[in-house]
Amino acid sequence: MGKIVRFKNPPKVISVGTVAGAKESEGRLKGYFDLCDKSDKFGKKTFEQSESEMQRLALNFALKKADMSPNRLDAIFAGDLMNQCTGSSYGLAAFSAPYFGLYGACSTAAEGLILGAMAVDSGYFDTVATVSSSHNSSAERQFRFPLEYGSQRPPTAQWTVTAAAAFVLGKSAIAGNAENEKGHSCIGEKNGVCVKITEALPGRIVDKGITDQSNMGAAMAPAAAATLYSYFKESDSSPDDFDMILTGDLGYDGHAICRDLLIGMGLDLGKGFSDCGILIYDRNTQDTHCGGSGCGCSASVMAGFVMDRFKKGEIKDVLLVGTGALMSPSSVLQGLSIAGIGHLVRLSAR
Amino acid sequence: MGKIVRFKNPPKVISVGTVAGAKESEGRLKGYFDLCDKSDKFGKKTFEQSESEMQRLALNFALKKADMSPNRLDAIFAGDLMNQCTGSSYGLAAFSAPYFGLYGACSTAAEGLILGAMAVDSGYFDTVATVSSSHNSSAERQFRFPLEYGSQRPPTAQWTVTAAAAFVLGKSAIAGNAENEKGHSCIGEKNGVCVKITEALPGRIVDKGITDQSNMGAAMAPAAAATLYSYFKESDSSPDDFDMILTGDLGYDGHAICRDLLIGMGLDLGKGFSDCGILIYDRNTQDTHCGGSGCGCSASVMAGFVMDRFKKGEIKDVLLVGTGALMSPSSVLQGLSIAGIGHLVRLSAR
Numbered sequence: 129m130g131k132i133v134r135f136k137n138p139p140k141v142i143s144v145g146t147v148a149g150a151k152e153s154e155g156r157l158k159g160y161f162d163l164c165d166k167s168d169k170f171g172k173k174t175f176e177q178s179e180s181e182m183q184r185l186a187l188n189f190a191l192k193k194a195d196m197s198p199n200r201l202d203a204i205f206a207g208d209l210m211n212q213c214t215g216s217s218y219g220l221a222a223f224s225a226p227y228f229g230l231y232g233a234c235s236t237a238a239e240g241l242i243l244g245a246m247a248v249d250s251g252y253f254d255t256v257a258t259v260s261s262s263h264n265s266s267a268e269r270q271f272r273f274p275l276e277y278g279s280q281r282p283p284t285a286q287w288t289v290t291a292a293a294a295f296v297l298g299k300s301a302i303a304g305n306a307e308n309e310k311g312h313s314c315i316g317e318k319n320g321v322c323v324k325i326t327e328a329l330p331g332r333i334v335d336k337g338i339t340d341q342s343n344m345g346a347a348m349a350p351a352a353a354a355t356l357y358s359y360f361k362e363s364d365s366s367p368d369d370f371d372m373i374l375t376g377d378l379g380y381d382g383h384a385i386c387r388d389l390l391i392g393m394g395l396d397l398g399k400g401f402s403d404c405g406i407l408i409y410d411r412n413t414q415d416t417h418c419g420g421s422g423c424g425c426s427a428s429v430m431a432g433f434v435m436d437r438f439k440k441g442e443i444k445d446v447l448l449v450g451t452g453a454l455m456s457p458s459s460v461l462q463g464l465s466i467a468g469i470g471h472l473v474r475l476s477a478r
Numbered sequence: 479m480g481k482i483v484r485f486k487n488p489p490k491v492i493s494v495g496t497v498a499g500a501k502e503s504e505g506r507l508k509g510y511f512d513l514c515d516k517s518d519k520f521g522k523k524t525f526e527q528s529e530s531e532m533q534r535l536a537l538n539f540a541l542k543k544a545d546m547s548p549n550r551l552d553a554i555f556a557g558d559l560m561n562q563c564t565g566s567s568y569g570l571a572a573f574s575a576p577y578f579g580l581y582g583a584c585s586t587a588a589e590g591l592i593l594g595a596m597a598v599d600s601g602y603f604d605t606v607a608t609v610s611s612s613h614n615s616s617a618e619r620q621f622r623f624p625l626e627y628g629s630q631r632p633p634t635a636q637w638t639v640t641a642a643a644a645f646v647l648g649k650s651a652i653a654g655n656a657e658n659e660k661g662h663s664c665i666g667e668k669n670g671v672c673v674k675i676t677e678a679l680p681g682r683i684v685d686k687g688i689t690d691q692s693n694m695g696a697a698m699a700p701a702a703a704a705t706l707y708s709y710f711k712e713s714d715s716s717p718d719d720f721d722m723i724l725t726g727d728l729g730y731d732g733h734a735i736c737r738d739l740l741i742g743m744g745l746d747l748g749k750g751f752s753d754c755g756i757l758i759y760d761r762n763t764q765d766t767h768c769g770g771s772g773c774g775c776s777a778s779v780m781a782g783f784v785m786d787r788f789k790k791g792e793i794k795d796v797l798l799v800g801t802g803a804l805m806s807p808s809s810v811l812q813g814l815s816i817a818g819i820g821h822l823v824r825l826s827a828r
Contacts, residue, residue, distance in 0.1 A: 176812065202481070203680060210806065210808070211561040211562070211806045213581040217683060217804035218814060218817065221685055226681065228589060228593065229582050229802075230578070231562065231581040232579045233579075242578075246596070246600060247596060249600070250596060252596055331576065333570065333574070333577050456560065456562035456564045458560070458561065467568065467571050
């Protein structure tokens with residue numbers, strides 16, 4: 129496994145923005161999004177263009193909350209699930225910032241946070257944004273079947289989340305600086321803290337031979353377990369040091385597999401160990417089978433719910449392992465098994 | 479435009495690897511690839527799996543030439559044109575290194591070199607690889623029509639190159655160190671120089687309203703021109719300081735448009751200004767219309783031909799502007815215009 133990246137000057141989370149669709153606005157995390165559109169269309173004619181608009185809106189919210197002009201952005205790191213990542217390229221063109229396109233499937237939010245934090249900590253850039261999204265309707269017709277078919281989903285299937293989220297990251301040297309411009313501060317500052325990205329552990333591709341594309345959680349769980357095991361083997365920290373350890377997004381079955389794999393390796397991550405795909409929907413009232421998935425799931429759970437808990441002072445230290453299934457409809461039709469990856473990011477407010 | 483990134487400790491190019499297909503093995507740059515397979519299949523059953531195998535082979539060549547074990551890689555930055563970038567994920571899983579998936583269309587090679595160089599220069603990683611590929615047959619059936627249709631291509635169309643290339647980048651502090659391990663040296667060392675990545679200027683998304691997906695060169699030319707104009711406006715260098723200034727890949731028409739746009743802005747890049755899509759094929763004997771394109775085009779021209787010229791001491795300073803068209807077949811069918819981007823990398827052997 130790679131070495132843990134320990135940021136010398138941990139980049140701070142200046143601001144976040146989230147938008148979501150109908151199902152998300154009725155889930156357990158309703159109220160944590162900046163905007164919900166129950167039509168899932170966001171004023172656009174196609175689902176693909178709606179997803180682009182969601183990215184634009186999410187970054188716009190993040191910039192507005194920080195009272196920051198788009199021309200302050202030294203770079204954008206962004207990605208989504210759509211072929212050729214057009215959710216990002218068309219959604220973010222208007223910001224006219226240097227642009228790095230990413231493809232990490234559902235791990236994109238974590239991948240973006242790692243690369244964005246590295247770019248800031250290394251001194252190349254002062255301020256960057258990371259953006260990611262998924263849209264249930266653009267994903268279903270691309271990865272599976274047209275919605276109009278009304279295909280029955282198996283119990284192991286996860287529900288692609290309709291959401292986008294943006295993080296604006298900045299140099300930590302600015303934190304607490306009285307000469308800091310209005311608003312260019314930090315998540316958590318009202319409580320005298322500042323949420324920063326302190327560590328990262330980029331994941332490796334792990335392929336354990338799962339071929340069922342309706343069971344992505346099982347395909348990604350070994351990659352998440354490998355990253356978490358490596359992290360705690362190398363780190364001075366123990367699971368008890370974290371208020372939340374989140375995978376994103378394995379769903380109910382995948383998360384149970386990941387927990388079992390880690391316990392088999394002698395690592396019990398305890399009560400704080402959950403999954404963004406489990407947190408986002410209400411299992412009792414919403415029929416999503418195994419929970420949420422998609423680039424927008426972990427992104428919006430982190431930017432919405434988790435950042436809110438940081439702001440309120442309820443939590444101090446969180447690990448996110450963004451998990452991605454790196455297959456395509458073609459690779460599945462050609463009989464290849466599904467490769468997974470898990471990128472780890474540590475966020476601390478101390 | 480963004481600021482020029484000037485690497486403090488410019489990462490060196492330790493090694494490169496290239497593989498290519500039939501048409502490339504008969505083009506102007508035949509002899510510059512480590513391996514050509516005239517079947518275009520590389521021992522695999524499908525074109526998609528052939529493309530993955532090309533990525534694996536290219537990185538394998540680069541590592542072997544440097545006498546380096548894969549477990550020395552601290553990270554891989556990779557991407558391709560296939561939906562969900564499976565050329566990279568399936569091709570590189572075997573190396574078991576921390577993996578960052580990129581999507582920059584034909585700009586992926588340059589995007590990878592920028593991010594890889596930043597990761598090394600910043601001290602997070604000692605050694606990284608950047609890999610990219612394209613395959614004419616996987617691209618044609620995904621972006622346009624099944625090959626069996628025998629569709630007629632318009633004169634403005636470019637030919638997707640079947641090639642993959644890998645760069646291994648390392649800390650420049652190792653260069654010239656007598657205790658350096660065998661082979662972990664530098665392209666150009668036999669001539670007493672070392673090819674390094676000295677500067678970068680990440681591009682912005684530029685959309686000038688081109689909707690013809692058979693004229694990608696025109697769609698990408700304004701982005702390339704914008705990046706080059708910004709570079710020479712901000713830089714102390716003049717076009718005369720460079721032996722080659724290459725776009726990759728605008729093809730004949732797109733490159734002429736880019737040259738015209740720059741001359742209109744008062745910037746004449748002179749004789750050394752060319753395009754990887756122009757260099758790779760022989761216009762007199764090979765019917766590729768407007769020249770080459772695809773993630774593998776600029777990647778293999780740089781890793782093969784340009785690195786060979788560096789090795790021979792023929793050139794000292796090169797600018798590459800990797801250009802990408804960030805649309806998808808769906809975005810084109812939905813009537814959106816084609817957004818372009820141009821990422822600049824400077825390679826110097828001084």
